[in-house]
Amino acid sequence: MASCICRGARGSPVSANRLFFFDGLFSLQIADDEKGHDLDLFCVPRHYENDLDKVIIPHGLIMDRTERLARDIIRDMGGHHIVALCVLKGGYKFFADLLDYIKALNQNSDKSVPLTVDFIRVKSYCNDKSTNNVKVIGGDELSNLSGKDIVETGRTMQTLLSLLSECNPKMVKVVSLLVKRTPRSSGYRPDYIGFEVPDAFLVGYALDYNEYFRDLS
Ligand code: IMP
Ligand code: MG
Numbered sequence: 001m002a003s004c005i006c007r008g009a010r011g012s013p014v015s016a017n018r019l020f021f022f023d024g025l026f027s028l029q030i031a032d033d034e035k036g037h038d039l040d041l042f043c044v045p046r047h048y049e050n051d052l053d054k055v056i057i058p059h060g061l062i063m064d065r066t067e068r069l070a071r072d073i074i075r076d077m078g079g080h081h082i083v084a085l086c087v088l089k090g091g092y093k094f095f096a097d098l099l100d101y102i103k104a105l106n107q108n109s110d111k112s113v114p115l116t117v118d119f120i121r122v123k124s125y126c127n128d129k130s131t132n133n134v135k136v137i138g139g140d141e142l143s144n145l146s147g148k149d150i151v152e153t154g155r156t157m158q159t160l161l162s163l164l165s166e167c168n169p170k171m172v173k174v175v176s177l178l179v180k181r182t183p184r185s186s187g188y189r190p191d192y193i194g195f196e197v198p199d200a201f202l203v204g205y206a207l208d209y210n211e212y213f214r215d216l217s
Pocket of ligand 2: 090207208209210211
């Protein structure tokens, strides 16, 4: 189970999931009135049982959507070498699963994309609030594909993109598993989006609250 709504977090929980078309980009919408799934239907670690509200995106759905994102990326990259840059820590699960799907496509189709990886650590959050202070650590090489966990205001990604642009990469594409619908958004949208989610605090699948819940699959 993945991406649970955290108890006491702001925003209203969310009904029908549907594909959404925005500026030429598809994403899967988790509606604002989505009821989610009862925690008792899934295997939640005992130490988190009292801290979670509900399961908003089951793990299987994340995997199925990620598989499709991999297919879209391979289609668009047209054989160019990809330096895949993982934005740690929250992006590590999504990055690993996305790359596994890209590798599977490389192994099993006539068309394949050469791939190298790099990692960068970005920190902008204090408790459950996005701050203006974006810290970036690591990353030796410039990337043309960046794997991100969640975009809320978009500030973290915009800061990272302006740093990357100083090195004149041939192309930069951003893949984010989640984009939050929030009035705090700067309007920034990644090139590939897994899901658009309500304005609530989500944890699990490497997304944390003060470093907790990364161990919630
Ligand atoms: P932004 O700069 O406001 O777009 O914030 C993006 C970063 O804030 C993400 O990379 C996460 O680290 C963190 N973040 C934003 N929303 C959530 C959430 O719902 N759960 C966990 N982390 C979040
Ligand atoms: Mg965090």
